[in-house]
């Protein structure tokens with residue numbers, strides 16, 4: 001099929017493709033999503049086909065405002081509305097008990113569903129025009145780094161989806177924070193643009209799922225099914241180096257081999273002449289690092305690098321989301337210096 005390029009002027013067209021069962025690439029503030037009518041099991045199956053996504057990895061339903069929560073969820077705790085008031089539209093997904101009209105294809109048979117209201121006007125307008133919730137995972141081929149531009153999504157999805165709506169580069173750059181509100185205390189399943197510290201301000205105590213910070217042991221079941229899969233990985237193996245930035249840069253400089261690629265903070269780029277280098281932004285700017293991490297990982301697939309070394313930010317704030325994506329891209333191959 002030919003993938004149509006749409007713009008903010010094509011809201012009705014995008015909505016029409018969705019309601020007739022098609023697939024549309026949608027911009028959001030986090031990453032580009034691969035959207036389908038979330039009430040149409042066949043359309044939802046087509047998402048799994050296009051991505052090569054394992055069937056037991058559920059999708060998130062995107063809605064235009066918290067007023068739609070009651071349509072698809074039941075037993076909604078007051079905390080959900082408190083979070084929606086503070087963070088929606090925005091990069092936060094809440095796991096809530098689902099109503100029976102949400103198809104098994106979306107939830108992978110779970111009795112809960114992930115709900116999110118994206119902070120991207122055109123995408124919310126498309127959802128309102130279609131008048132259906134849009135099921136959307138990240139718009140990459142399963143296992144690859146998520147796309148933060150329409151061009152990056154087309155690398156993976158050209159010819160496999162009906163259309164893509166170009167909304168420019170994503171402002172956050174890593175996927176939404178996922179918080180499970182069906183357990184006490186609420187549990188952080190995936191760090192993202194809304195930070196753990198911000199969630200704690202609204203919810204009090206929040207438990208962090210162990211899979212956020214370490215590799216799951218064989219047989220161990222993470223609460224977000226997606227966390228058990230190899231993720232975000234470029235073709236070359238990645239080594240993450242953690243510690244004070246001056247020390248991690250020096251460690252990489254000493255240990256890198258000819259032909260290795262480097263992911264570093266802006267201040268250290270000059271230390272790696274003759275190597276392919278991707279910069280994440282200044283060492284002290286984790287929001288910039290979040291915006292650049294996936295493009296940095298993707299860019300090495302266009303070069304033939306033997307290995308990739310990456311300086312790692314600290315775990316605080318949105319840095320927790322950046323380190324989580326880097327660590328997963330590296331299969332948790334982490335060196336502390």
Ligand code: AMP
Nearest residue numbers: 058059112113114137138223224225226
């Ligand atoms: P992505 O496709 O990259 O946006 O991933 C969506 C993430 O949401 C995956 O990690 C899923 O496992 C997770 N997810 C979606 N629905 C649920 C749910 N009901 N319970 C737990 N995790 C979920």
Ligand code: MG
Nearest residue numbers: 137138139146
């Ligand atoms: Mg994904």
